[in-house]
Amino acid sequence: MIGTVVGVVTSVGLVALFAANLRYQFYDRTARRQRSALLGLRSQYRMFSPIPGRTDLHLVVRDYDRDGAPRPCREVPTTPLRRWTHALWNPWKRRWLPLRPLVVELIGIGAALEGHPAAIELTTPYLVLLGVVSAEPADGDVRARQFLVVHSFGHEPEEPPAVLFCSAVHRLDRTTAETG
Amino acid sequence: MGVEHWVDWFHDPGHVFRASAVLLGVGQTIATLELISVRDALGNGGVHPWPAMRLSVPARPAALRWVREAAFGGPGVLVLLVLRLLAAATLVVASTEPLASVAVVALAALLVTFSVRLRWGQEAADDLSVQVAVGLAAFAICRWVGGPAVGLYYLAAVAGLAYGTAGVSKVVAPLWRDGTALGWVVNLRSLGAPWAADRLVERPRLRVVLSWAVILGEVCFPLAVLLPARGVVAVLAVGLAFHLVVAVCMGLNTFVWAFVATYPAVLFAWNALHR
Numbered sequence: 001m002i003g004t005v006v007g008v009v010t011s012v013g014l015v016a017l018f019a020a021n022l023r024y025q026f027y028d029r030t031a032r033r034q035r036s037a038l039l040g041l042r043s044q045y046r047m048f049s050p051i052p053g054r055t056d057l058h059l060v061v062r063d064y065d066r067d068g069a070p071r072p073c074r075e076v077p078t079t080p081l082r083r084w085t086h087a088l089w090n091p092w093k094r095r096w097l098p099l100r101p102l103v104v105e106l107i108g109i110g111a112a113l114e115g116h117p118a119a120i121e122l123t124t125p126y127l128v129l130l131g132v133v134s135a136e137p138a139d140g141d142v143r144a145r146q147f148l149v150v151h152s153f154g155h156e157p158e159e160p161p162a163v164l165f166c167s168a169v170h171r172l173d174r175t176t177a178e179t180g
Numbered sequence: 181m182g183v184e185h186w187v188d189w190f191h192d193p194g195h196v197f198r199a200s201a202v203l204l205g206v207g208q209t210i211a212t213l214e215l216i217s218v219r220d221a222l223g224n225g226g227v228h229p230w231p232a233m234r235l236s237v238p239a240r241p242a243a244l245r246w247v248r249e250a251a252f253g254g255p256g257v258l259v260l261l262v263l264r265l266l267a268a269a270t271l272v273v274a275s276t277e278p279l280a281s282v283a284v285v286a287l288a289a290l291l292v293t294f295s296v297r298l299r300w301g302q303e304a305a306d307d308l309s310v311q312v313a314v315g316l317a318a319f320a321i322c323r324w325v326g327g328p329a330v331g332l333y334y335l336a337a338v339a340g341l342a343y344g345t346a347g348v349s350k351v352v353a354p355l356w357r358d359g360t361a362l363g364w365v366v367n368l369r370s371l372g373a374p375w376a377a378d379r380l381v382e383r384p385r386l387r388v389v390l391s392w393a394v395i396l397g398e399v400c401f402p403l404a405v406l407l408p409a410r411g412v413v414a415v416l417a418v419g420l421a422f423h424l425v426v427a428v429c430m431g432l433n434t435f436v437w438a439f440v441a442t443y444p445a446v447l448f449a450w451n452a453l454h455r
Contacts, residue, residue, distance in 0.1 A: 007327030010318050014334040017314070021338070025345045040295020041314065043307030047346035047398075050353030053371075054364045082373040086431035087424070091214035093431060096370055098227040098301030105300075127232040128300075135225025154367035155377045 017041060033108070055151035057099050058161070061133050064144040064169060073148065076136055102128055103149050106165060121168060130170060144169045187409045190447035191455060193329040194277060197319055199444040200335065201280050204312050205271025207437025208287060211306065212265040214434075222257050228298050230257070236299075252297050260297075264290040281320035288313035304342070305438040311338045312441045333452075335445035340402035342439070343419075347398025356395060359387030366429060376429045397422060405450045412450050416443050 024032075024042040032044065059076040078096040086093075106125040113119045120126050133147040146169045153159035190196050215222075222228045230252045240248060250256045267290060270283035291310045295302060312335060319331030350356040355364075366372040366380050380387050397418060404415040420443075423436040 003322070003326035006325045007322055007330065010322050010327060011330045014315070014318055014330055018334060018337055018341070021311075021341060025341070025349075039292050040302070040307070040310055041292065043302075043304065043310075045304055045308070045342040045345040046349040047304060048361065048365055049346065049349040049356055051355055052361050052365050053368065056369045079370045081369070082429075082431055084428055087427035087433050087436075089210065089214070090431045090433045091217045093303075094214055094218045094301065095221055095227060097303060098298075101300040102227070124232055124236040127235070128227060128229060131225050131229050131232060132227060152369075154364075154369050154372060155374055155381075156367060 029104075033105075053100065055153055057096075057103055057164075058150045058152060059099065059129065059133060060148040060150050061136055062146050062148065063138060063142040063172075064146075065141050066143045068144075071142070076133060103164065106149075110165070118168075126167070130167065134170070134172065138172060142172055145172050146170065183413050184409045187413060187447055187450065188455075190444055191451040193319070193323075193332055193448065196329075196332055196444040196448040197277070197316060197323075198280065200312065200316055200332075200441050201271045201274070201284055203437055203441035203444075204284070204287075204309065204316065205268045207305070207434050207441065208268035208291075208309060208313075209265065209272060210437065211309070211434050212261060212268055216258075216261050216265065219258060219261070223254055227301060230254070230297075233297075233299055237296075251293065257297060260290060260293060264294070277323075281324065284313060284316045284320055288317035303432065303434070305432065305434040308338070308342055308438040308442075309434070311335070312438065315445070329448070332445045332448045335442050336405070336449035339439070339442035339446055342442075343398045343401035347395055347401070350391075350395045351399060356391055357388075359384055359389075359391045362387050362391045362394070371430045371432075373429045373431075394422070405446065405453055409450075409454075412447065416446065419443070 020042050025044055025046075027044070056079065059078065060073045061076060062073045063071040065071065078092070078099065080092050102125045106120070106123065106129070109123050109125065110117070110120050121130075129147060129149075133145060138145065147167045148163050149165040150161050150163050152161040190199070218226075220226050222230070224231060234249075234252070237248075239245075251260060264287065267283045267287040271280055271287065274280035274283060288310070291306075291313050295306070295310055298306075315331040315335040315338065317331070318334065319329055322328060322330060350361075353361065355361040363377075363381055363384075366376040380390070397415075401415065401419065404412045407415065420436075420440055423439055427433045427436050
């Protein structure tokens, strides 16, 4: 008896979950953002389609000295060059995979906040990216920092990189940015 | 051992559960060790800092909020990672079905928890692993009480859904049909490989052929259960080869384990249809 009850409940639950996942495949990006992922139990399996990303994203840091002079930009290292061993062990992707959804959400929010550009500094994606660049080493003369999101066209050298997003300049918190 | 005899081995739900559980366990052991090795990404200054991410999670009652803070904060999430590693490793080495059942139920709960905690950066392999763990957990729970093997059918259905969606969304995309999209993907520094880009970027015909091979393989995968034994085994072998190539060229190593963990359930569904 209990086996039958558990079997019926489980079957109904799994059919409902499958139906929810099936429906989820048809949502576009806006619809996905508006609906919860049901504790991560709904996901989309389009796998780089219909339009895959053509560009790599780079997080770039620009430091400012105590006199306000900017220093040369430098990239926060995230993506190592491909090695065959990545087929077995690739922890580095755990650092850069979040970058694209973070930037997509940041730019989407930025567009929605058109009349209030400063409000973007209070959004979660902005705060996450600011935290990442603030944790990068800085020498003692650095007083402020800003970050840029730049996209480049992979291994195509003829296509120049372009800036997608430029943050405000933030005073550097010396407790998180250790002297490098 | 002939192909028919080998496929027949997957007629037994216990065998299917064990095979899927081991494959899921290996994949999750690797994924969890990867997360542990970049654990600084979960703290301040990382891409998953809880102090910033908690700002965008739904409000909860005080008791639940306390549990969430304890689990998702600095030491809590490390404890969860260790538990996830233990559950995944147990799945690989468990010698008895009850032990594997307990481990898979625990792993399913932990993977759902991490889906909430790691809001960004979950790849499709992580999402599919959650589905595999949920399906196997449902099977384990039903088996304890003598219920049906619905969890295994669920796994087979999810595999068909994942491949089918990937294929259909490519076949309706002109960029995939003419091979352009494949060139873009292999050309990326983050997901591609220079040697693959060198071979494909200047060869549009090869790109078209490979794109259509991927599209047809993905679209037709759900129909594999209708083929004779040799046919379904061939489809699964091609699927395995495809994921290995993707792992080498794109560094998506955990895709292999997540997708192949569904294959025993596909063979189980095949047996249910043909015997």
